[in-house]
Amino acid sequence: MKKIIVVCCVLLALPGARALETWPNGARAAVSLAYDDALDSQLDHALPALERHGLKATFYLALANPPVRRRLAEWRAAAQRGHELGNHTLFHQCSGQGPGRAWVAPHRMLESTSVAQLLDQARVGNSMLHAIDGRQERTFNAPCGDALAAGQPYWPALRDEFVALRPPGPATAGLSGAQLVALVREQGARGGVVNLVFHGIGGDYLAVGKEAHEELLAFLAAHRDEYWSATYLDIVRHQRGAKPGWVLDWSDEFDGDALDTRKWTPEVAGHGFGNNEMQFYTARRENVRVEGGNLVIEARREAWQGRQYTSARLKTAGLVERRYGRFEARIKLPRGQGIWPAFWMLGADIGKVGWPRSGEIDIMENIGKEPGIVHGTLHGPGYSGEKGFGAPSALAPGLQYADGFHVFAVEWEPGEIRWYRDGRHYHTARPAAVPGEWVFEQPFFLLLNLAVGGYWPGYPDATTRFPQQMLVDYVRIYQKGQ
Structure with missing residues (x-):
């Protein structure tokens, strides 16, 4: 998620979908x-x-x-x-x-x-x-x-x-x-x-x-x-x-009926997260559940803890942290003005060094007013928030990410991070390319969330329909084969 100001603490098939595996x-x-x-x-x-x-x-x-x-x-x-x-x-x-x-x-x-x-x-x-x-x-x-x-x-x-x-x-x-x-x-x-x-x-x-x-x-x-x-x-x-050169290290296929809390921790908070977001994140089944082979993160228009929207945000901090690898998820995005889904990573040392020195790797972000575009972005000292080092990946004209599942991934190796959408490479970051300090040689953890509103996406309007769901078919981590 793009950060506008420094955050002092961070808590953390389908009918009609076109799968993107290669056979x-x-x-x-x-x-x-x-x-x-x-x-x-x-x-x-x-x-x-x-x-x-x-x-x-x-x-x-x-x-x-x-x-x-x-x-x-x-x-x-x-x-x-x-x-x-x-x-x-x-x-x-x-x-x-x-x-x-x-x-x-x-x-x-x-x-x-x-x-x-x-x-x-x-x-x-x-x-x-x-x-x-x-x-x-x-x-x-x-x-x-x-x-x-x-x-x-x-x-x-x-x-x-x-x-x-x-x-x-x-x-x-x-x-x-x-x-x-x-x-x-x-x-x-x-x-x-x-x-x-x-x-x-x-x-x-x-x-x-x-x-x-x-x-x-x-x-x-x-x-x-x-x-x-x-x-x-x-x-x-x-x-x-099946990914050439990569060996599966960890995964959650969301095959069961309940969130695996050995892998994910739901965050319960509603302080805006430095972005003036409007939702309160809960651990309720209404907002986060596993059903039909998917993780479902659902944003709802409802009053809760002083906020007018609820949703969910999950993290693997303290449970699954890795330095380097291929980090991949197959996701069907929600749609609508002010809707902001993300699949991303934060440095595991954020509690000690703070953000953005911890580093942030946004594997995928989408804002509802851009239904055919996702963004892959890096944030670090000197290039955080709206100055993040990133690039977009656009679908063909007329297509929208909410219409089907897509695979979003980064391949992270020493001194280089590469972004992929449906197997297509669209962005690369290296120490010499970023306009600041490179802080990506230590373990990171994963996050999945669905925000409502914020400085970057703007806010829901009369066209925005609720509830909105972010469906995650799987999340996988691969390591380079020997």
């Missing part, structure tokens, strides 16, 4: 085919069809289901041929509430299953899967897409046992081959990952016909240049380690 062989999107529950028809029909077309998929095994025990050798053989065996819990507990849930047995309802019991299940399940395929890394698919055990979110307790939580996909039961292909085309046009989840194939329940399934696989095999089909684990590995 093997230049494919426009990745396709994850998942088969849930461990059903006979998956081994009888789905697996042979996948093999014929040379495609890989993920089978999420509910490990107490009889086809696991009866056909263990076939599941092991599938893993040996490159398919992924994922964890779908031991007993497939689901909520028994709501329409269509009469089939859930009382002793397997999530309402009577504790988070601790599900964690035990996850660990036992991973041990069983390791005995089948010998692998250590595992992804998880939540049965029925439910998130609460005994009324509490359970993914935060399980997340350390897994590489990733697989997001839900559209319902496929009963669709024709043409409809399945249309789903791939529609979702693939946005980029990112197309997630399709199946149960029965030509049998069992929630079934897709063998012919429809075959038509989908034939389409994917014939369009390998457009769609990269892979196991979900391989897709996640690619997403997290």
Whole structure:
């Protein structure tokens, strides 16, 4: 955030979005085919069809289901041929509430299953899967897409046992081959990952016909240049380690149902932050939450603690601090006059030396009156506030950052910081270029916030609509590979 005066203390996929990952062989999107529950028809029909077309998929095994025990050798053989065996819990507990849930047995309802019991299940399940395929890394698919055990979110307790939580996909039961292909085309046009989840194939329940399934696989095999089909684990590995020369060091994928306070601290304050900002930052769920695979920071027009707006601001100070690296986030920005989202960094020594001697790296800032422009800026002694050393990155005429997700990053190495937007390099800072002292050779921490008003963006007016949301798909830190 641009600073106008010195601050004495600092506290700290998506429908319609165009993803900006790059995929093997230049494919426009990745396709994850998942088969849930461990059903006979998956081994009888789905697996042979996948093999014929040379495609890989993920089978999420509910490990107490009889086809696991009866056909263990076939599941092991599938893993040996490159398919992924994922964890779908031991007993497939689901909520028994709501329409269509009469089939859930009382002793397997999530309402009577504790988070601790599900964690035990996850660990036992991973041990069983390791005995089948010998692998250590595992992804998880939540049965029925439910998130609460005994009324509490359970993914935060399980997340350390897994590489990733697989997001839900559209319902496929009963669709024709043409409809399945249309789903791939529609979702693939946005980029990112197309997630399709199946149960029965030509049998069992929630079934897709063998012919429809075959038509989908034939389409994917014939369009390998457009769609990269892979196991979900391989897709996640690619997403997290695909930057040439950089190795993933830390990330928050926002896959769960609650903010991970081991990584982020919400700031609670409303003193204007030296910029005459109008919001009060809270830690309330109304202003900051994790849902739908995204961090949501929401600015609201409401009276709170003497202010007329609320929002949120998060920091990693004292939790995650790094000197050098690639710092990256995939974000969908809000819109509107007076709206000011930012993804940025501050020197970890700010409490000792103050600002701007601590240094500030603004990876991305946007002000609502410039909907097609973001700014990357450096602040330090002699070049702070409106004199910051920065550059803009503009979209093509008529496009706006609030219309979809974009990837914002800096690559910071000794004596140089480079700014990127959607992989495009647009700004570089070096000691000889900045009009003051270079203070960027010590650890920094990350911040994400959504301000309302301030000297630079101006203030909301009659055109500004509330609430406004800043959606963050992920935040990642990479280090240079050896």
